[in-house]
Amino acid sequence: xxxxxxxxxxxxxxxxxxxxxxxxxxxxGIAEGVENSNFLLHTxxxxxxxxxxEKRVAVDDLPYFLSLMAHLxxxxxxCPQPARNRKGEVYSELAxxxxxxxxxxxxxxxRRPNAVHCTGVGEALxxxxxxxxxxxxxxxxxxxxxxxxxxFDLAAPRADSVAPGLQDFITRELDHLxxxxxxxxxxxxxxxxxxxxxxxxxGDKLSGxxxxxxxxxxxxxxxxxxxxxxxxxxxxxxxxxxxxxALLNAYGRERQLSEAEQEALPLLARGSALRxxxxxxxxxxxxxxxxxxxxxxxxxxxRKLRFHRNVASVRDYxxxxxxxxx
Amino acid sequence: xxxxxxxxxxxxxxxxxxxxxxxxxxxxGIAEGVENSNFLLHTxxxxxxxxxxEKRVAVDDLPYFLSLMAHLxxxxxxCPQPARNRKGEVYSELAxxxxxxxxxxxxxxxRRPNAVHCTGVGEALxxxxxxxxxxxxxxxxxxxxxxxxxxFDLAAPRADSVAPGLQDFITRELDHLxxxxxxxxxxxxxxxxxxxxxxxxxGDKLSGxxxxxxxxxxxxxxxxxxxxxxxxxxxxxxxxxxxxxALLNAYGRERQLSEAEQEALPLLARGSALRxxxxxxxxxxxxxxxxxxxxxxxxxxxRKLRFHRNVASVRDYxxxxxxxxx
Numbered sequence: 195x196x197x198x199x200x201x202x203x204x205x206x207x208x209x210x211x212x213x214x215x216x217x218x219x220x221x222x223g224i225a226e227g228v229e230n231s232n233f234l235l236h237t238x239x240x241x242x243x244x245x246x247x248e249k250r251v252a253v254d255d256l257p258y259f260l261s262l263m264a265h266l267x268x269x270x271x272x273c274p275q276p277a278r279n280r281k282g283e284v285y286s287e288l289a290x291x292x293x294x295x296x297x298x299x300x301x302x303x304x305r306r307p308n309a310v311h312c313t314g315v316g317e318a319l320x321x322x323x324x325x326x327x328x329x330x331x332x333x334x335x336x337x338x339x340x341x342x343x344x345x346f347d348l349a350a351p352r353a354d355s356v357a358p359g360l361q362d363f364i365t366r367e368l369d370h371l372x373x374x375x376x377x378x379x380x381x382x383x384x385x386x387x388x389x390x391x392x393x394x395x396x397g398d399k400l401s402g403x404x405x406x407x408x409x410x411x412x413x414x415x416x417x418x419x420x421x422x423x424x425x426x427x428x429x430x431x432x433x434x435x436x437x438x439x440a441l442l443n444a445y446g447r448e449r450q451l452s453e454a455e456q457e458a459l460p461l462l463a464r465g466s467a468l469r470x471x472x473x474x475x476x477x478x479x480x481x482x483x484x485x486x487x488x489x490x491x492x493x494x495x496x497r498k499l500r501f502h503r504n505v506a507s508v509r510d511y512x513x514x515x516x517x518x519x520x
Numbered sequence: 521x522x523x524x525x526x527x528x529x530x531x532x533x534x535x536x537x538x539x540x541x542x543x544x545x546x547x548x549g550i551a552e553g554v555e556n557s558n559f560l561l562h563t564x565x566x567x568x569x570x571x572x573x574e575k576r577v578a579v580d581d582l583p584y585f586l587s588l589m590a591h592l593x594x595x596x597x598x599c600p601q602p603a604r605n606r607k608g609e610v611y612s613e614l615a616x617x618x619x620x621x622x623x624x625x626x627x628x629x630x631r632r633p634n635a636v637h638c639t640g641v642g643e644a645l646x647x648x649x650x651x652x653x654x655x656x657x658x659x660x661x662x663x664x665x666x667x668x669x670x671x672f673d674l675a676a677p678r679a680d681s682v683a684p685g686l687q688d689f690i691t692r693e694l695d696h697l698x699x700x701x702x703x704x705x706x707x708x709x710x711x712x713x714x715x716x717x718x719x720x721x722x723g724d725k726l727s728g729x730x731x732x733x734x735x736x737x738x739x740x741x742x743x744x745x746x747x748x749x750x751x752x753x754x755x756x757x758x759x760x761x762x763x764x765x766a767l768l769n770a771y772g773r774e775r776q777l778s779e780a781e782q783e784a785l786p787l788l789a790r791g792s793a794l795r796x797x798x799x800x801x802x803x804x805x806x807x808x809x810x811x812x813x814x815x816x817x818x819x820x821x822x823r824k825l826r827f828h829r830n831v832a833s834v835r836d837y838x839x840x841x842x843x844x845x846x
Binding site: 306 | 549
């Protein structure tokens with residue numbers, strides 16, 4: 195949670211004169227997102243989210259994910275749509291930062307996801323992958339396999355202070371994953387961060403996907419692997435095969451995973467676990483004094499990684515054979 | 521800003537079944553209020569604020585200020601109204617804390633208040649004082665003159681670490697104010713915390729007063745004195761007599777300040793400055809590690825207090841003689 199930048203009502207009203215989204219009625223800094231400052235706006239036209247981009251998101255990447263949201267929404271994927279200002283821009287500047295306005299999606303993210311939620315996520319992810327096929331822009335994934343070693347270099351010297359042997363554990367994982375990372379799997383637009391807090395539901399019904407700043411072009415099945423990590427482990431770190439089966443089954447109904455994708459899934463899941471282990475480790479070792487956010491436990495992902503390393507085949511995720519769901 | 525308590529969507533939906541305010545569509549932790557956890561709710565009936573009371577507010581006091589808001593709203597004062605649950609209660613329990621739901625007021629608080637805003641505040645304050653006349657409940661002000669010395673006792677030993685001589689300065693002020701505090705001024709319901717962030721405007725028009733947890737029964741003119749401190753100093757701590765005149769003028773049009781009240785105003789303003797000096801000083805000396813909130817500068821109120829000490833008469837606030845405004 196974070197509001198790093200306060201915005202004066204007077205400045206916001208001025209900024210919104212550049213948009214055709216009605217008269218500003220109220221705005222509240224909201225405690226969501228750790229990377230940016232977010233505000234919930236009420237205008238005479240409805241509700242909107244204003245985001246001030248604080249860091250990690252290069253201005254150069256804003257057109258990619260703002261255009262992607264517009265592209266997906268036009269193809270029926272429920273996600274916020276960026277408002278264009280009177281100059282046609284999807285972002286401009288406010289309080290010295292890049293700022294964008296998107297429409298507000300009603301819905302709530304499930305704190306205790308169940309198999310029904312996992313079904314919704316699997317279906318929505320596959321539909322997003324299909325809807326992204328004709329998206330014309332390209333953004334390399336900075337947090338895929340090539341990005342992990344530079345990230346680890348930032349944390350390696352102090353990794354053992356978090357857990358004894360962690361440096362060696364990660365080094366060996368990195369060596370293995372760099373050597374074996376699949377090269378010929380179907381590529382496309384991935385969300386890359388589809389955790390429960392980025393998926394809204396109204397009751398059991400998925401109402402939308404949010405938060406696209408990690409979206410990029412990468413292996414589609416890698417996005418599925420991220421969801422296995424994000425949705426299918428219990429708080430005690432045990433793997434819930436019922437949820438995984440629900441997620442994979444629903445995904446497969448919309449977009450069939452190929453045999454090669456299924457075969458690669460344990461390795462992709464292992465890589466995805468390493469990716470979150472590494473970013474959490476770097477964050478954990480670099481908590482600024484007076485930080486607003488308690489860093490997430492990196493060791494959660496050591497446990498998840500170990501689980502995937504022991505997975506013999508996709509059967510352990512609930513799939514019995516290529517294309518079939520147990 | 522603060523959200524201290526997260527609430528699971530599942531638990532909130534269950535809690536709201538006790539109310540007749542529509543189906544929950546979304547909720548966001550909002551970065552407002554340092555004492556409580558606040559959430560902005562959208563339901564099929566509209567927008568609401570959910571507050572979880574974290575501290576300082578004794579549960580015993582909740583009926584007072586929740587009933588007061590209902591009382592004032594019924595008499596035309598624009599302020600949030602508490603929703604009653606199906607048992608008729610204005611608060612119940614959520615996440616182990618007392619929790620209340622109030623309707624959401626559109627509007628924005630002015631970051632750079634001008635004389636027009638001060639006019640609005642003066643008028644609204646007087647109307648609130650009038651509307652409170654027949655409010656049947658009573659709550660002593662714990663932060664009036666009798667409450668200051670116990671508060672100072674918490675801070676006195678370390679006061680000089682904030683500014684040399686501060687302990688002595690406050691001791692002498694306390695002695696003086698305790699000896700001279702007026703006893704016969706008109707009493708009534710006061711807001712006691714009517715700072716700019718508790719007053720909403722739509723354009724130049726006041727749209728509502730919020731945040732009543734400090735409301736109590738006390739000297740009415742003390743509330744005016746609080747507003748002089750809260751609204752009429754510039755960020756460089758200089759006193760803006762134009763704003764003060766606007767505020768007092770507007771107040772007087774709704775409720776005439778008596779000669780005795782006018783005469784007491786400099787002393788009341790001095791007391792009010794001491795009250796905020798003391799609570800800020802205690803907060804400043806007791807910032808918890810990892811605090812979400814940067815403590816406010818107590819010395820701002822030393823400067824304000826000194827200003828009021830040098831005020832010869834209400835003339836210095838813009839009033840020329842009893843009942844007349846320059």
